[in-house]
Amino acid sequence: MIERAEADAAARRWIARYVTAWNSNDEADIRGLFTDDARYRYEPWRPAIEGSDAIVASWLERRDEPGTFTFEGDVAGIDGRTFFYSGVTRYDSGTVYSNLWVVALADGLERAESFTEWWMDQAEKSGD
DSSP states (O other): OOOHHHHHHHHHHHHHHHHHHHHHOOHHHHHTTEEEEEEEESSTTSOOEESHHHHHHHHHHSOOOTTSEEEEEEEEEEETTEEEEEEEEEETTSOEEEEEEEEEEOTTSSSEEEEEEEEEEHHHHHTO
């Protein structure tokens, strides 16, 4: 059984590496986040992108350009090797998204075996 403090520290390390990859769009940074057989869902109701090669390719197709956004948030909960992260992404275009990520870390707590994100445009949330 993993201790909560260990899981929290691993979650925070993983998020920091994710943000680094998001800002760099470097293939090695992205690949280092996921197991070879990981599943990545941009939206929970859509089929997963499966495998690190497909995740890297999809990420790079959908990439955000460095310096065009800011991201902040915090770990919202932990259940064993799975953590929940609540964040806000602000794009230079003015679009702001609320994010909820569910990340299941593999043994070793360095790479994710599953990543699912929920996101909502805050303009829609506020009724604008």
